[in-house]
Amino acid sequence: MLFNSLDFAVFLPIVFVLYWFVFKTSLKLQNLLIVLASYVFYGWWDWRFLSLILFSSVLDYVIGIYISQTTLPSKRKALLFTSVFFNIGLLGFFKYYNFFVDSFVSSFSFFGWTIQPNTLNIILPVGISFYTFQTLSYSIDIYRNKLQPTRNFIGFAAFVSFFPQLVAGPIERATHLLPQFYNKRLFNYHKAVDGLRQILWGMFKKVVIADNCARYVNMIFDDYTSYSGSTLFLGVFLFAFQIYGDFSGYSDIAIGTARLFGFELKQNFAFPYFSRDVAEFWRRWHISLSTWFRDYVYIPLGGSQGSKLNQIRNVLIIFVVSGFWHGANWTFIVWGAINALYFLPLLLFERNRVHTDVVAAYRLLPSFKEVFKMGITFLLILLSWVFFRAESLSHALGYLWQMATDNFVSIPQMRPTYLFVLIFIFIIVEWLGRKQQYAIELLWLQYPKVMRWGFYFCIAILIFLYGGQEAAFIYFQF
Numbered sequence: 001m002l003f004n005s006l007d008f009a010v011f012l013p014i015v016f017v018l019y020w021f022v023f024k025t026s027l028k029l030q031n032l033l034i035v036l037a038s039y040v041f042y043g044w045w046d047w048r049f050l051s052l053i054l055f056s057s058v059l060d061y062v063i064g065i066y067i068s069q070t071t072l073p074s075k076r077k078a079l080l081f082t083s084v085f086f087n088i089g090l091l092g093f094f095k096y097y098n099f100f101v102d103s104f105v106s107s108f109s110f111f112g113w114t115i116q117p118n119t120l121n122i123i124l125p126v127g128i129s130f131y132t133f134q135t136l137s138y139s140i141d142i143y144r145n146k147l148q149p150t151r152n153f154i155g156f157a158a159f160v161s162f163f164p165q166l167v168a169g170p171i172e173r174a175t176h177l178l179p180q181f182y183n184k185r186l187f188n189y190h191k192a193v194d195g196l197r198q199i200l201w202g203m204f205k206k207v208v209i210a211d212n213c214a215r216y217v218n219m220i221f222d223d224y225t226s227y228s229g230s231t232l233f234l235g236v237f238l239f240a241f242q243i244y245g246d247f248s249g250y251s252d253i254a255i256g257t258a259r260l261f262g263f264e265l266k267q268n269f270a271f272p273y274f275s276r277d278v279a280e281f282w283r284r285w286h287i288s289l290s291t292w293f294r295d296y297v298y299i300p301l302g303g304s305q306g307s308k309l310n311q312i313r314n315v316l317i318i319f320v321v322s323g324f325w326h327g328a329n330w331t332f333i334v335w336g337a338i339n340a341l342y343f344l345p346l347l348l349f350e351r352n353r354v355h356t357d358v359v360a361a362y363r364l365l366p367s368f369k370e371v372f373k374m375g376i377t378f379l380l381i382l383l384s385w386v387f388f389r390a391e392s393l394s395h396a397l398g399y400l401w402q403m404a405t406d407n408f409v410s411i412p413q414m415r416p417t418y419l420f421v422l423i424f425i426f427i428i429v430e431w432l433g434r435k436q437q438y439a440i441e442l443l444w445l446q447y448p449k450v451m452r453w454g455f456y457f458c459i460a461i462l463i464f465l466y467g468g469q470e471a472a473f474i475y476f477q478f
Contacts, residue, residue, distance in 0.1 A: 282343065323336020
């Protein structure tokens with residue numbers, strides 16, 4: 001079920017009313033409702049894959065209990081290995097089976113040998129990368145003695161399948177979200193209004209910014225040889241706002257929806273395009289995934305400790321694995337490697353923690369130096385986005401070559417003026433709200449109610465005017 005669909009517009013109020021007005025006296029019934037609603041939400045796409053969510057829930061629930069009941073290191077490791085093996089195994093089969101088969105065949109074809117592979121017509125279950133990492137964090141944290149296992153299966157199943165963030169995150173840790181299912185939740189009007197405000201802004205990002213950028217991005221990338229270098233640069237520029245508006249918009253809707261039901265999810269994007277270097281960008285982009293890889297892969301490998309060679313190895317591993325997580329395509333691996341190369345000089349010269357505050361924190365406008373740093377960082381990210389968006393490595397390299405050699409300094413062949421205006425307004429609002437959890441969290445709150453509601457009404461009108469078809473979110477494919 002899509003957030004930006006009529007189905008969800010009907011689904012959400014029904015669940016809300018049942019949750020707060022019918023089952024408000026029973027925490028167990030509220031959690032059970034969340035499980036059932038989440039399964040309906042997910043099953044709306046394809047009910048057959050509900051068995052995977054149920055399997056992961058039962059597996060890690062049982063393994064968590066058994067890990068806590070033994071102090072024998074070998075047995076604890078075996079139980080953790082079982083969780084990792086089955087969870088990663090399912091993820092690997094559905095997401096990477098055909099990729100490995102095709103890569104194996106291509107490697108032999110390079111030497112002139114022909115192999116007839118047995119590929120499968122596998123459907124990638126929506127959200128499998130997200131809920132797999134969420135359940136894994138539960139087992140790993142119990143193994144590390146950072147979390148006690150739950151005996152409340154309904155609460156745990158609700159944690160795994162919680163519908164606001166089920167299919168595209170944020171990837172929540174059991175230490176943060178799971179305890180919220182144990183405690184009685186009381187309706188808070190101010191939190192609910194704040195949630196609705198964040199949903200509104202998320203819808204604006206998705207429907208107005210991302211979906212309108214997508215129209216031009218698809219035309220340019222699908223037929224890049226027909227366009228000038230300046231038009232190709234415009235295509236990458238618009239894709240940067242498409243993917244940010246699409247993914248951060250989903251996160252905003254998810255966080256706002258969770259707040260309607262009394263839950264707090266962690267911030268997943270912190271205005272990444274205002275970053276002054278690539279290290280800051282990765283602290284602000286897809287925060288839940290970046291911190292997951294940091295805590296469960298990067299630090300266990302040694303992190304930034306040890307020799308320079310080990311540091312380089314760890315950075316390369318974490319970025320390449322992160323790229324591979326995004327999809328079964330060499331383009332994502334190269335995208336990850338490029339960002340590793342961006343990041344390594346900052347790490348090796350100990351400049352990766354220079355910008356940990358908000359840019360121009362106590363000023364309305366940034367300095368020239370800050371603008372320059374943000375501009376360079378944004379251009380570097382743009383170049384890497386070509387690989388993220390391209391269908392293949394040859395597509396990406398051809399696109400970059402065409403962009404660099406064919407009339408780069410010229411007027412683009414496409415000039416969607418209305419979209420430039422919308423993006424400009426979007427950037428201004430994001431800049432004004434860059435210190436908050438989301439851009440319009442506190443915007444206009446100090447002004448009379450009529451001004452606030454006028455602003456919200458304008459956003460709603462833009463969503464209505466520029467909202468096209470029900471377009472799926474980009475990260476559904478990951």
